[in-house]
Amino acid sequence: MRAHDPTGRNGVRIGPREFDFARQIAVMAIVNRTPDSFYDQGRTDALDLAVAAAEEAIVEGADWIDIGGAKFAPGPAVPVQDEIDRVVPVVEALRGAGVVLSVDTFQPGVARAALAAGAHVINDTTGIHDPAMADVVAEAGAAIVITHSKAAPRTAYPSPTYDDVVDEVVAFLRDRIALAEARGVASDRIIVDPGHDLNKHTLDSLELTRRLDEVVALGHPTLVALSNKDFVGESLGRRDRHQRVEGSIAAAVYAVTRGARIVRVHNVRETVDAMRMIEAIEGWREPAYLEHNR
Template identity: 40%
Template sequence: MTRSYLRPTAFLDTPIGFDGQVARLAGGLLWHSAYELIEADGDRRVSKRLVPVSDAASLPDEVQPLIQRLAAPRPSLELGPRTIRFDQPQVAAILNMTPDSFSDGGTHLDGPEAAAEAGVRAAGEGAALIDVGGESTRPGAETVWHGDEIARVVPVIERLARAGIAVSIDTRKAEVMEAALAAGAAIVNDVSALLYDDRALDTVVRSGCPVILMHAGDPRNLHTRTLGPDPLLQVYDWLEARVAAVEAAGVPRARIIVDPGIGFGKSLADNLALLNGLALFQGLGCALMLGVSRKRMIGALSNEAPADRRLGGSVALAVSGAMLGAQILRVHDVPETVQALRVWRGLRDRALTGP
């Protein structure tokens, strides 16, 4: 059975002077003048063509809901005293309370006070969200008992929450989610998209918190290769199914964030295809998180640079993601990424003032 997809493309600096010829993407800072209409039969693309935004009404009825989702603003997240708006890209700071994460393992193990200070510092540098994790998800990492994971993250979350900082908990385990939410975390970030733990979905539904659903190779083996010849469409379909399931369980779509899972069960070619086609995921009608900071693909593209020498590539990919509509950028290097986004925002603002 043939299925249709729409990818926004032909982006312009400004909509000024192009009435009826451009569409705003997800209520943000981007305007595009065309859609790539992709037709696929199973896992095989059968056709693609560019359709001007001005001709959108002529597109088949089945893609009209996609056009509406692509344009609809992503609602802000109200997280107690903090509000995260998605009319411009936001930064989520990575705070790993682990000894073995691929890039920063052991960095924040001097105690919860020092780790919380690092989180407060990241917030002061411009991070809208601090993403706290207690289990490494690098290839070959050992599974951590939920009690140990709780002991690692809860004292830090409590301190950050008391400081009025928005916190997400990066975990696959319902017990950790419950403890973190009780400690003041406001968002669950699950790399298994609530599939690793049978209680995870109910935990999120009962709490009413927003959730980040990430695509990975397999819920129990995150780096299993499962993608075929068209990773972009395959990841889109998978996330679409997860969003539908989580929404049906009781989480409003406005409180679901999706993440294509760069580096999880994906080859370099897969990752590049996902990054180039990133705007397609806006058709899900959810805010989009992108995590590319210091990842292996940067080393693969830059003479095998080690993790601590990947700042330039990380910032380049973050800005590229922002230019294709990513609403949240999950990063290690907060001030550098925030600065890059502010410069990019300045370019957008100037374009909106006229010629």
């Protein structure tokens, strides 16, 4: 894997962190304040538990905390104020922790409140379904993750089909990047995510992983959210969400070899070790210490 910055830039500042994506992989830890989250099923729904989980992730080496108050999957709408009440106290508690803080939301009102509270990034898994989201991000001078998905927020999209999933994802992201820039979001504030498993079958997600370099070629930092997803379980043999750690890390490592530079994960310590090992092998990072055969 040759050392290069897939964004075409020497360094990217996101919140309090400066990332050199020619030599660095950012690990984003997931902290959800939802009673029905995909992986933890409400384990961090309470404020104190959410903050404690974030602090533990930081100790384990996370560069970034992604805070969610409403899951992507279909379900009843979460009122904007309820979502604000879930995510803003976590942002406030972690402000000044020295890591990037993002909020996973598709609601411009939630984004405005979160950015005012100290968040640095909005992670919009609906790919700016509401163009007002771009306005909010632009006004704050914040960054945005633009993710590919087909469905309207919180709605089902059964049996999605693609002529060529990678071509369609790239075209969608290119269009949404143009929308964000037209509404004032700076180009260096845009991150892209191909949206593994979001309105996609397992074969689609595998194809996206194999051809991730075509997404990277858009010229923006590429985030992959692979952690414990169904395409990992189905690839390995009906593994439930708590038996997918190894497969998730393998997928993340492969994605990094194709140019991903931000990985969104549940299992922080294990993923941090895998990413730091890549950096050491590539010569991007010095070993923590040198004693063997000294």
